Amino acid sequence: MNPPQDTGTHHDIGWTPIAEEAERAARVLHPEDHQLPRPSHRRIMTVANQKGGVGKTTTAVNLAAGLALHGLRTLVIDLDPQGNASTALNVDHRSGTPSVYEILLGEVSLVDAAQVSEQSPNLLCVPATIDLAGAEIELVSMASRESRLKEALSREALEELDVDYIFIDCPPSLGLLTVNAMVAAHEVLIPIQCEYYALEGLGQLLNNIDLVQKHLNRTLAVSTILLTMYDGRTKLADQVTQEVRNHFGDVVLKTVIPRSVKVSEAPGYGQTVLAYDPGSRGAMSYLDAAREMAERGAASRERQ
Template sequence: MTHNQAQIGATDVPRETPPGPTTQDGAVGAGEVLRPVTYSGNPEIGWTPIADEAERATKLLHPDNMFPRPARRRVLTVANQKGGVGKTTSAVNLAAALAMHGLKVLVIDLDPQGNASTALGVEHRSGTPSVYEVLIGEVSLVDAASVSDQSDNLYCVPATIDLAGAEIELVSMVAREARLKEALTTEALDEIDPDYVFIDCPPSLGLLTVNAMVAGDEVLIPIQCEYYALEGLSQLLRNIELVQGHLNPSLYVSTILLTMYDGRTKLADQVTSEVRKHFGETVLRTVIPRSVKVSEAPGYGQTVLTYDPGSRGSMSYLDAAREIAEVGARADQ
């Protein structure tokens, strides 16, 4: 028996879990939905990390099962006034995962930084038809939407630098809080007919974020598993209540997603436990791990699902999207 054969051991007895508690690009998150380890077809090789990642990537890029369509169109406002919590990253990756599994998705980039537009590979130089022109009534939502190069089912209304001054311009307009809602009428969306609409808000509680909350039915809040995670969350919830009371009675917090989980720290577990205790089933079971691949992807104008489809970050966003799709399919209204 060679040294390599001795290391492999009995290949006819499958192992239930891969060696080690972490992956190359991030720690396994508490409560994260994990898949059983896959094996290559060659019994001489057995389980290897590369074979496992390659098989995961293949299943993601060429899915054999599609996500269920929601009972009705879902418009989710992705908001958190605290910056750097994975808000835009979560919006684009959840949208891409849903689109890759057969659903039509529209992402509205309402952040003047235009990071969602960058991640989806959509042109957003100044002068490009964008959400700014939609808000001031110069173009329709459909005319401003572009198909992302990530998927034929994925559309994006980009944000340009012009949006930076939009809050000042909106102040003097009639029904300034409902400009986006007016643009999101059923007639305006007939051409795209999306199953899901994600509105990526700026990291503030200004007029743009209020427009997003008035236009949407649901709020998705990404919360990072770190010390200051809950800082400012109470103010965000108060603003949501104000919008409910005065502008959009149907608005509610439907989804909370825990991001940037690092299993090497006790703090991450403490934050996770606290959030789950306070918000219950609103919190998705899947936790997004802190991942180098997730951070790198936007620099290449991609979501992590196309940049590194076999990575743990990609699989986590896929699991989170599946949870969202399952909830949407069960909705009664």
């Protein structure tokens, strides 16, 4: 059973499930024919959830890849010392590579650390190296320690990179790295898995977002929630989906990401699922989510 989708095609005359699948497959395989609209303003999004294993990195890299494949310039900032986003985008993140660590210390610029992923010329990544593991301790004694990343994401640097979307992939904690991400961003994207304890710790995350909003970044808001790891065979998945939608309303994307072996396998090959298996349900679902985000972004009239 497929997760509930709303791709906007079912209002057309002559719609059938097979026709919808064919259209979705065409969008993956021939992205040049299906360009997505540019946002009304540059969107800087922190992908956060201190609970591990909810699909944070998977969501960040696959949404970024989906947007990039369809004509939008996208930057992923890997702020997790594990470097999983860097691995999935197959960019160099050996120790000594210009990375987000040197950016936080003020030693290199954003432009110097950004690498182009081989998966799309529109897809950039600032990698995380193992050096980032000690950064939280080093940041404690630094001036303006919560806004080091924000300073690096200057309008001039982002103009030079010419990016429409920036995704900051956070570590599974609420420490200084995650605070830096929230201070630098305008929006928070929260992936929530459709499983037991899905909402565990969410209150704490929302409290932290509220604190950052009050004291450090008044423009910050939870703009997007994406339901991940949906298993249509279980009643629980539907219950969690309904509970999240009832509580958060329109902030929750209509698209739901199914549980998928292909999505899990892709990073092991240094790829997003869109590159690894573009015809898979996981790839198509992330593409649907990217399209939904792009359409929402283009509809926004607010100019940053």
